[in-house]
């Protein structure tokens with residue numbers, strides 16, 4: 120079997136693969152209603168929220184679009200706190216729907232600076248919402264969401280969070296940190312195939328909803344809520360993926376959220392220590408290095424594309440490259456979901472062999 124070590128899609132345990140082979144059921148029938156209500160209750164535990172949680176049939180980006188169209192009106196001012204590719208994507212979605220985006224960008228590889236967020240909010244009182252990426256998958260950085268949220272709430276703004284590659288892997292208590300909309304995706308830390316986005320919606324987000332004028336249909340949260348009360352989704356859901364999620368949530372709650380978070384912390388540290396032991400350096404500032412994805416700088420002659428090819432062809436290990444302007448400059452090891460320290464050891468051992476074959480001159 121291939122070692123798929125990219126930051127989503129992630130490998131699936133057998134129990135979850137098996138769940139995908141189940142026969143279709145009526146998505147308007149009682150059996151589906153039972154599954155949906157159980158899933159929703161479990162997701163609330165893992166989101167650490169008492170507010171609404173909805174299941175959308177889409178990849179994570181659909182959940183980001185849902186966050187925008189359900190809370191904003193064209194012309195609304197939005198502060199975009201961006202530290203990489205996915206921060207830019209969230210801002211672009213807001214812009215496409217007519218929001219006036221005020222960009223607050225930080226150097227790729229660094230985390231957002233909380234004081235700068237506060238300054239930006241002070242400078243423009245008309246800002247309605249703040250967009251933040253909790254874990255920036257393109258650079259391997261985890262932002263300090265708790266203090267960012269405090270700053271956002273000091274100014275009484277709406278907080279919309281891309282937690283696609285952190286929720287369920289890295290601690291994110293949605294209610295304690297006052298996240299108004301929090302978005303995640305099934306193929307990241309949830310050990311589920313791509314195809315479902317999960318979103319939480321706070322009371323404040325509902326207030327914004329009642330005033331938001333952006334056109335919306337597929338993503339309408341009020342429809343999601345009224346159908347959920349009947350044990351349904353407004354549109355036909357990805358039923359097989361829902362079966363998979365049902366099994367994965369059972370496994371996750373059995374392991375326990377604190378244990379899952381601790382395992383990701385151990386695995387993240389193993390990845391960082393392993394990479395450094397090879398003489399490579401981390402791309403992300405280490406104080407904010409992510410526990411779900413490690414970005415590694417290409418240095419000392421390393422050809423990352425050649426390295427990834429050799430790893431794939433000779434070691435059956437698949438790593439991710441850099442996105443956009445980071446192509447060729449970094450490579451990334453995904454370690455979220457179904458992952459242990461042994462998996463990381465396998466990657467580091469193979470890298471030790473492959474790095475010199477791919478031009479790297481200073482293997483230690």
Ligand SMILES: *Cc1c(COP(=O)(O)O)cnc(C)c1O
Pocket residue numbers: 126127178179180181205252254255256281282283284304
């Ligand atoms: C993967 C990812 C996305 C995009 O999700 P898709 O499921 O590919 O639409 C957005 N933001 C972050 C932080 C991600 O890791």
